[in-house]
Amino acid sequence: MAYVNNIRMFLRVYELGSMSAAARDQRTSPAVASSRVAELEKHLGVRLFNRTTRALHPTEHGQMFYDGARGILDAIEAAEGTVMEATQSPKGTLFVSAPLFIGRRIIAPALPAFRAEYPEINLRLRLSDRVVDVTAEGLDMAFHLGPLVDSDLKVRMISDCPRLLLAAPSYIARRGNPESGAALVEEGHDCLNLRFPGAREFQWTLQTDGGPRRYEIAGSLETDNSEVLTDWAVAGCGIVLKPRFEVAEHLRSGALVPVAAATPPYPAQLACLTPSRRLRDPKVQVFSDFMVARCREAIAAADP
Incomplete structure (x- = not known):
C-alpha cells in the first residue's frame, strides 16, 4: 500500500x-x-x-x-x-467543488441527510465562485454554473437557470431604471462585478431583438464572492446579474426588483462535471444522484 x-x-x-x-x-x-x-x-x-x-x-x-x-x-x-x-456499500473520500451559493445553501445543508444514508463516505467540499480545473485539482466532481466548454469531463445537466438584472428600490430611486442594456451603458449605471481569473461577468451578454449582444459594463465595486454581490445590490450599491434561484427571497420581499426588462440575460446552465475515470465509482454515483435531486428542487422552488 x-x-x-x-x-x-x-x-x-x-x-x-x-x-x-x-x-x-x-x-x-x-x-x-x-x-x-x-x-x-x-x-x-x-x-x-x-x-x-x-x-x-x-x-x-x-x-x-x-x-x-x-x-x-x-x-x-x-x-x-x-x-x-458489488457489496452495495459505497465508501471512501470524495473531493467536490461548488459555487458559494449552491455549496452553502443547497449542498452543505443536505450533507447530514446524505451522511446518514452513506456513513462510510467522507466529503471534502471546496466552495469558490472561480472557474476550477477539475482534473488538475484532483476533484471527483464539480458543480458548475455558467457556460459549458468542450472538455473530456462527463457532463450531467441539472437545470437551465433563468437569470435577471436586478437593483434595490433605493438605487432605482436615485439613478433610475434602465430600460435596456444600451441604457445601462449609456447612462453610466453602477454594475456590480464578479471578478476572478477567467471571469467574464464584466461583459454581460443580453438578449436583444437582433440576437445576443455583449455589453461592456463598469462599476466601482468588484469581488470574487457572488453572495457579497447580492448584499451590495440589496444595499442599493448598483445593478447585479443573478440566477433567479439565488435571489428568490429578495424578489419576494421586494428588496430587489428586475431592471432592463427589454434585454434580459440568457439562462445559465447548472451542471455536474465528473472526470470520465470516476464515472463507475459508486460513491460518485450516489452523491451525484442525491445532490442533483436537491439542486433541482431548490431551483424549482425559486420559480414565481
Missing part, C-alpha cells in the same frame, strides 16, 4: 505543480509529500522532478512515468469501485 500511496502523491505533485499543494490535497505535510516522492525516485532509480527554490518541474523520466502511473491508479480505483458496487 505504501507504494500505491507514493504513486498517488507523485501524481498530485505532477498535476498541481507543487509539493505543498499536493500535501494539502492529500491532507499531509510537505515533508511527508517530499519523502514519498523521494522513496519512489529511489525505487525507480531516476529523478522524477527537477527542484529549484522557486519551481518544480517534471523530468523527462517523470513525464514518461506519469501516464503509466495515472493508468495504474485509475485501474486500482476502478477495481475498488467494482468491489464496492
